[in-house]
Amino acid sequence: MPLLGCIADDFTGATDLAAMLVAHGMTTVQVIGVPHGPLPEADAVVVALKSRTAPAAEAVAESLAACEALLAAGARQIFLKYCSTFDSTDAGNIGPVADALLKRLQSGFAIACPAFPANGRSVFQGHLFVGAALLSESGMENHPLTPMRDANLVRVLSRQTEGGVGLVPFAVVEQGETAIRQAFTRLRDGGRRYAITDAVTEAHLHALGRACAGHALVTGGSGIAMGLPQNFRDQGLLPDRSDADALPAPRGAMAVLAGSCSRATLAQIGLARLHVPVLELDPLATPDAAALLAEAEAWMEGKLSEARPVVIAASAPPEKVAALQQALGREAAGALVERALARIAAALVARGVGRLVVAGGETSGAVVQRLGIATLRIGPQIDPGVPWTYAETAGAEPAGLHLALKSGNFGARDFFLKAFTA
Ligand SMILES: Nc1ncnc2c1ncn2[C@@H]1O[C@H](COP(=O)(O)OP(=O)(O)OP(=O)(O)O)[C@@H](O)[C@H]1O
Numbered sequence: 001m002p003l004l005g006c007i008a009d010d011f012t013g014a015t016d017l018a019a020m021l022v023a024h025g026m027t028t029v030q031v032i033g034v035p036h037g038p039l040p041e042a043d044a045v046v047v048a049l050k051s052r053t054a055p056a057a058e059a060v061a062e063s064l065a066a067c068e069a070l071l072a073a074g075a076r077q078i079f080l081k082y083c084s085t086f087d088s089t090d091a092g093n094i095g096p097v098a099d100a101l102l103k104r105l106q107s108g109f110a111i112a113c114p115a116f117p118a119n120g121r122s123v124f125q126g127h128l129f130v131g132a133a134l135l136s137e138s139g140m141e142n143h144p145l146t147p148m149r150d151a152n153l154v155r156v157l158s159r160q161t162e163g164g165v166g167l168v169p170f171a172v173v174e175q176g177e178t179a180i181r182q183a184f185t186r187l188r189d190g191g192r193r194y195a196i197t198d199a200v201t202e203a204h205l206h207a208l209g210r211a212c213a214g215h216a217l218v219t220g221g222s223g224i225a226m227g228l229p230q231n232f233r234d235q236g237l238l239p240d241r242s243d244a245d246a247l248p249a250p251r252g253a254m255a256v257l258a259g260s261c262s263r264a265t266l267a268q269i270g271l272a273r274l275h276v277p278v279l280e281l282d283p284l285a286t287p288d289a290a291a292l293l294a295e296a297e298a299w300m301e302g303k304l305s306e307a308r309p310v311v312i313a314a315s316a317p318p319e320k321v322a323a324l325q326q327a328l329g330r331e332a333a334g335a336l337v338e339r340a341l342a343r344i345a346a347a348l349v350a351r352g353v354g355r356l357v358v359a360g361g362e363t364s365g366a367v368v369q370r371l372g373i374a375t376l377r378i379g380p381q382i383d384p385g386v387p388w389t390y391a392e393t394a395g396a397e398p399a400g401l402h403l404a405l406k407s408g409n410f411g412a413r414d415f416f417l418k419a420f421t422a
């Protein structure tokens with residue numbers, strides 16, 4: 001029976017959260033899509049949806065269905081995972097989904113905390129920073145699907161909910177759990193539904209996590225989850241575990257597929273180009289998924305190896321992304337590239353790839369769905385927020401694939417190389 005039931009709005013975000021829980025001693029399984037049938041045995045179950053950019057009504061319906069399945073399995077607390085860069089549009093989906101979950105859980109208050117210091121995400125006076133830059137000047141203002149042009153999270157979340165949004169500022173968080181709990185009570189009594197919480201260090205996240213022990217719903221990035229396993233240990237519900245991240249040995253050829261256009265992914269491709277074979281697809285010149293697949297299939301012939309990875313990327317800088325979006329429309333451009341990359345993933349696996357890194361949340365969603373994977377067991381982290389995972393269930397195609405789903409902005413510059421030596 002899961003103690004913590006999690007709903008993630010994209011697939012890389014789900015593995016990021018799962019990695020955090022595993023690292024803090026909870027066995028964790030990631031389930032792809034709304035579960036129908038019994039849930040796998042684990043201390044935490046993370047339901048990975050592809051709801052970040054779906055129409056709000058669809059995101060709400062899927063999240064509620066996931067919540068029902070988690071509650072039916074016995075989950076004692078629900079966690080809504082969204083991006084540490086708060087990726088969303090003014091129409092949602094963070095506000096609408098959190099509103100619906102609070103209503104279902106008959107609760108009137110939750111925190112919203114995307115901070116993740118290990119990856120440079122901090123919240124100060126309600127403003128989200130990526131490294132030293134405000135969110136709105138971090139490159140996220142050019143995101144292909146959810147451009148983030150306002151770093152003030154109180155304002156951003158207020159545009160997505162009719163509930164009031166308040167702030168628990170640094171000065172309070174710094175004082176620790178008791179002061180944070182008192183601030184929550186003040187905000188709730190003052191009619192606020194959400195508290196954006198400042199957090200700059202992991203100590204802040206642990207204190208916030210402790211203060212959320214009795215909350216029916218916690219919302220945020222994976223960082224805020226680091227304090228939650230201890231709450232279950234304190235209640236005598238979670239035993240000490242030393243091998244929560246054990247996976248079977250990897251096998252087969254190695255490959256990377258990149259659909260993320262983030263600065264981090266572009267830099268990772270740039271470095272990989274110096275060391276391993278890299279195919280850069282040009283969807284602007286070839287706006288046709290079947291033709292892109294054919295190009296990749298011809299290129300991969302004779303290149304797949306168990307000694308070093310190959311990289312196939314559609315990723316492009318903002319001006320090229322904008323050009324394709326102008327030609328096809330934003331959603332159609334994304335969908336075309338996702339379709340092509342998903343089909344290329346299937347071609348790689350059919351040719352013996354057993355270790356696959358996928359860069360980009362939407363891209364990972366498309367790939368995992370195309371491969372027919374139902375659950376992922378979570379293993380050790382390669383870099384903060386990116387673990388190796390293992391597709392283990394009957395019906396997974398093929399059984400035994402090792403997958404790393406990399407959030408666009410995560411990973412060191414040599415990620416596409418070091419992943420295969422980890
Ligand atoms: N050359 C391109 N032109 C236009 N769109 C592209 C191009 N390459 C990729 N895309 C699209 O950009 C989107 C990138 O989103 P994705 O979620 O995969 O990456 P990300 O946002 O960087 O990662 P994350 O969500 O993990 O932060 C996808 O829909 C992808 O298909």
Ligand SMILES: O=C(O)[C@@H](O)C(=O)CO
Pocket residue numbers: 010012013014016017082083084085221222361385407408
């Ligand atoms: O929180 C993050 O930054 C990631 O897990 C993510 O959700 C990117 O898609």
